[in-house]
Amino acid sequence: MIKLKQTFFILVFILLIPVNSYASASYTTDDLRVLMGMHKLSEDGSMLEIKRLLSTCYKEKEWNELVSHLGEVGDEKIKEFKEKEDAWYNAKDILESNFVSNKPIKTILNNYVEYQTAASLRGVESNESYSDLSLIDEEDIEAKIAYANSLLEAADDSTDIGIIGYKMKTFTKAGLLISVPFGSSYSVDSGKQQHNKGLTIAIKQKNKIYSQFNGIVTAVTDNSVTVRTGKSIEIEYIGIRPSVVKKQIVKQYNSIGKTKTKSITIKFKLNTVYADPLLLYGSRSGKWYEQWENSNPGCTIEKRDYSELGDSITADITAGDTKKAPDFKAGTITDKDGKTEQITIQGDNNYTDTPDNIVIEKTPSESIDKENND
16 A cells, blocks of 8 residues: 555656646746847836937927826936936037037047037937837827836736747737738828738638737727736737627637637737737748738838847847847848849738739748647
């Protein structure tokens, strides 16, 4: 009997070893921001982003209004920031004025030293990486306030969002066949322009749609589901028949509904700002856009640079071996001789003058997803 118990204990222990050894890593919104080529909020990145925001508003009418909403920043930090900005602007004005006035070279060099000193103390990076701020309407003060407050609120967010990067499964097991890209696109044939806050893909009806992250359902209509993850991420799935209810907790890859028509739009918000949903998947985003661009003539899209995208947040990062996406820019193509030229891409039939060329069948994109969605 004792030997039987010992054998049972050993078997249980052996069975538990793989579970503990291969437990999934826990990723946060900060990890996602790093993957997307941005700054972590947990490392005082929220103040860095807010400083950039304040810099764009500095000496403008919305400065005081914006500052009044950032109570958590503190009067001392705001005062210190203002003093450094004043010193930088003053040094910049003096340098430019003396240069235009053709003052002696020694004077201009001294001005330049003062300007550089003020710039270093200012602490706001000029060569910033991809930032939510670049997607905010310059004249929308309410959007700036919402963004800044969202950063402050999310600075200590440690919510487990799920798997991210190259190995992350998409919201559909079907191949991603883009019909309307994120952002602005322009029809060469009709001259029309449109802006998409999300990403619209062509898809078969009654396809299951899966939640991209762990989260909670915050809104449900007869045509959409919105899932919020932590304090920063919100994804809206439009064009589906919901299978979840408001306030329901969902895990990553849980089914949240089925498609109602032959298209679905995904809108991804990070700290209140709409961003390209394909940024979630690392360098695969470039492959999907390449496939789309090289399809049929119809419209052009604004250039986007995916060179800062990472593929994973693992030990590879500390080792310096993290894979980076190729320097791919949508809207252009480079031949074998290095010559770059503008290319045309497929548009939606309701938007361009070209015939409907979307065929729902097995496409190259499905092979891209196969290893991650099987």
